[in-house]
Amino acid sequence: MSKENCRKEMKEEEKRRMTKCRIISDERDKYRKTNVERKYVEEGHMTKKDISAIQHRIDTLGERYRSGTVTAMEYLDGLSYTVAKRKH
Numbered sequence: 285m286s287k288e289n290c291r292k293e294m295k296e297e298e299k300r301r302m303t304k305c306r307i308i309s310d311e312r313d314k315y316r317k318t319n320v321e322r323k324y325v326e327e328g329h330m331t332k333k334d335i336s337a338i339q340h341r342i343d344t345l346g347e348r349y350r351s352g353t354v355t356a357m358e359y360l361d362g363l364s365y366t367v368a369k370r371k372h
Contacts, residue, residue, distance in 0.1 A: 341366050 317339060325332055342363065349359040 338366060 325335070345354070345359055345362045345366070348354045349356070354362070
């Protein structure tokens with residue numbers, strides 16, 4: 285096997301591993317969100333509707349930050365506002 289073929293194969297393997305890691309990470313995050321939501325609803329702190337609204341806001345802020353629509357400070361301010369709003 286030539287060096288170039290070996291490098292190409294290594295890059296493809298790295299892509300497959302990174303894809304698997306992203307899938308596992310996404311599943312872990314989804315489980316955590318569901319588990320936290322269930323706990324808050326069971327304890328009577330919030331309704332599912334409240335939790336869904338907060339999660340939607342956090343997800344939207346994350347998407348805007350990753351796309352470059354908002355700066356890091358705007359992202360953190362938005363998260364702070366969301367958390368502060370939830371506590372009241």
